[in-house]
Amino acid sequence: MAKDIHAKPFDEGTLIKLELFKRYFREWLPVFTKSQYKRIEIYDFFAGEGTDVEGTYGSPLILLDEVKPYCKEFKNNSTCVEIHFNDFSSKKILKLDENVSQKLLECSGENNYVFCKGDNGKINCPFIIRHHNRDFQTLFATEYSKFKSAPLIPRFMLIDQYGIKHVTTEVFNQLTNLPKTDFIFFISSNHIRRFKEHPGFAAYLDSSKLDFSESRPVECHRVIFNYYKSLLNGKKYFLGQFSIKKNSGIHGVIFGSSHPFGLEKFLSAAWKIDPHTGETNYDIDEDHIRTGQLSLDLDGTGNQDKIKKLAAFENELINFLKTAQTNQSIYIFALERGVSISKTNEILSGLEKANKLLFSGDDRRKGAFYLDYNHVKKINIQSK
Ligand SMILES: C[S@@+](CC[C@H](N)C(=O)[O-])C[C@H]1O[C@@H](n2cnc3c(N)ncnc32)[C@H](O)[C@@H]1O
Known part of the structure; x- marks a missing residue:
């Protein structure tokens, strides 16, 4: 069973992952507020409870912080922003509800429709927050029929799973078929390396397309990235990646967008976090300069x-x-x-x-x- 990430202070790898989410989202949102879309949807499918034990913000509170400065634009453009937070643990979703209410103390709400005061204290900010307490696969399947029937709504999806199980080949294909959806998902790449021959693995990913033979263990997230790239089968789509060393294991995030502009923004965020290679929090290629040693x-x-x-x-x-x-x-x-x-x-x-x-x-x-x-x-x- 996965350890509870919220029961301890977030480790360095988690903080880097959150920083990348935040920086990307900060670049994504203004694109759509400026373009005067009437509806924007944000999904945090593995939201957790909002903070770690020390009160450091997790993804849902980070997302809220980033959305709030745009109250004025939303109001002026009559844009409705719908934010979905999901976690299959009812304890976590209750705690998250408390944390969100605390964060939005300055807001008043009716039927989940929240009007927040903007930063200058005068502006009402219309957004809807929906909490779900469901297993990802079930929720995604239900919501997907809505996504498909309104594919042109700009959507940002965060899939911060434990392990590897949820972004299956099928879910990946569904995500990449949505023309206005950008996504970031987390994956424990070294688990794939370890368990790819395990019976049952085929339910998630196609192990025959995962070739680790030419790579060093530290590069396993690059292999996973190439695996997802191969699933595109020539489809015009843009993927990015970032490897994260966390508790001596290699994990990472995969980013996707149907527009090169999305990848431009993801890479801009990633290179700010890693100015050497734009893709890791460790010395992936044995670049001596990275560790301050000259060769x-x-x-x-x-x-x-x-x-x-x-x-x-x-x-x-x-x-x-x-x-x-x-x-x-x-x-x-x-x-x-x-x-x-x-x-x-x-x-x-x-x-x-x-x-x-x-x-x-x-x-x-x-x-x-x-x-x-x-x-x-x-x-x-x-x-x-
Ligand atoms: C890595 S944590 C997410 C952390 C969160 N993004 C944050 O920044 O605090 C994964 C979360 O997913 C939840 N979870 C695990 N399996 C799930 C599933 N099948 N469906 C939905 N949520 C799940 C866990 O309860 C946990 O809170």
């Missing part, structure tokens, strides 16, 4: 002290640019390799300074690469 510079190039992932990305990028590429295709190229747009700009900037790039197309400002999806500028970049 022996055996070939005199200084390359040993470059982050391996970035050195490999730079080479791949130069190769990619052997034929001229548009700013939009470079944008997608970087996202698909898990490199943030600001990091990619930095690398291109270094290449431009070293006089290794040629530019054509629209006018450009020196040092600007216009890596975006909307393609406002059309420039072509080629390596010399």
Whole structure:
């Protein structure tokens, strides 16, 4: 049986996971408040009780904190925000209800419809909070028919499971078929590595597609990420990942969005947390610079002290640019390799300074690469 995460102070790995949830959600929400959608839905399917024993916020209270500053926009745009908190433990959902009420003391409610005072004390904030006390699989199956009948409602889903069981191949396919849903789920990747040959495992994931043979144990979340990527079967969809070492085990999160803009924002959050590789809280590639140690510079190039992932990305990028590429295709190229747009700009900037790039197309400002999806500028970049 899984340990109760709320019975102790959150460990460092959990805090990193929560920080990533928060930073992503903070970038996701304004996209939809600005676009004046009339309805936004947020699901925290494994919400827990709201805090750890020391009162540190868990995902539901973090989400509420992030939603509240947008009261004014919601009110002005008549946007209805529906927030769903679920946990199968009735004890936890009761405690969560108490914690949420405490948090919303300044609010008054009627039929679950809460009007909160905004930060300036004047604005009412319309959002609905619904608590569910159900097993994830049952709740997801019921809600999914609603998702399918209104697929264009922007939704954010957090699936903070213990272990590995809930985002089955089927659930993953259902999630990735929703065009306006972004999701983040947690998964204990090293459990998959250990139990993939176990009878019964096939009920969750297809072990024949999980190949750990070429990877080191510390990379097992990368393998899981590639497994989920393989399930896309060519579908245009954008996935991101972050590996988390927690109590000596390797776990991680998988992010998904049907829009590259979603992945851009996820990577921006991830690279702020890990400025070296944008994907871990540990030294996954034995990058000496990461641990503050300089290595022996055996070939005199200084390359040993470059982050391996970035050195490999730079080479791949130069190769990619052997034929001229548009700013939009470079944008997608970087996202698909898990490199943030600001990091990619930095690398291109270094290449431009070293006089290794040629530019054509629209006018450009020196040092600007216009890596975006909307393609406002059309420039072509080629390596010399
Ligand atoms: C990792 S904790 C979630 C922590 C929470 N996101 C937070 O930040 O505090 C997992 C939670 O899922 C609940 N849970 C476990 N199995 C579940 C299931 N099958 N369906 C719904 N909730 C479940 C547990 O009671 C626990 O509170």
